[in-house]
Amino acid sequence: MFVYIIIMVMKLKIKSIKKTGMKYKITLDNDEIITTNDQVIINHNLLYKPKLTQKLLNKIKEDTNYYDNYNKILKMINRKIRSEHEIRETLKKNEVSKNDIDQIVTTLKNIGLLNDAEFATAYTNDRINLSLDGPYKIKKDLENNHIDDIYINNALEKFDQPLIDQRLEKIIIKKMKNNTKDTDYIFKQKTSLYLLNLGYSKEDINNHLLNIKIDNSHLEKEMEKIYNKLKNKYDGYILKNKLKQKLFSKGFTSEEINEFIEKTVR
Secondary structure: OOOOOOOOOOEEEEEEEEEEOOEEEEEEOOOOEEEEOHHHHHHOOHHHOOEEEHHHHHHHHHHHHHHHHHHHHHHHHHHOOOOHHHHHHHHHHOOOOHHHHHHHHHHHHHOOOOOHHHHHHHHHHHHHHHOOOOHHHHHHHHHHOOOOHHHHHHHHHHOOHHHHHHHHHHHHHHHHHHOOOOOHHHHHHHHHHHHHHHOOOHHHHHHHHOOOOOOOHHHHHHHHHHHHHHHOOOOHHHHHHHHHHHHHHOOOOHHHHHHHHHHHOO
């Protein structure tokens, strides 16, 4: 005796397909509504398929999810050029499957919308034109984007020594103009740290700061202010000692302090 099991393949009928904005709304005969996009409509020829199997319906939903993620990435790239690492990390955060991530990345590469060499060049040009960043900071940022060394080195060829010197000179001159309280020593310490954080080499920084001399004449009032406060509490050796300590903490050099004490303290 044979038992025959007949598997019924249920088919759902498409009642209507309507465009709403940039999406398409598919209404089935069981009143289920699927919102999808034109790529899925075209790929599955849904305009000419009045009936859907459950297998096809599942595939439509999978493809809709894929193209939703793909189109989000296209919008990202349209706003700003992106690295492959950035695209992959964005898709991972959105819990996209590895297969879909690989497929999206491959497609974008094939149509020329994802290219790490071009990203490195564009990123470097932007940092040169829109920021004060030095070559080491730009290099570090590109490395954090997992850009290959050869692309980084090619992009940074534009950041040659004349450009470095020009930028350092401009930054230092501006900071000198804005300096109203720092002594020569403190100014150089602060400026050196600032430029190091911007991504310039210590050697280049020192070469530019070496012959810089800050006019500290305006700081004599600060020295006198400190002296006037201390002289009301101390005198003689103790006054000189306290004054030296305080002026040292403010960044004045031994030469400046001794000259002031010799001229002022009696």
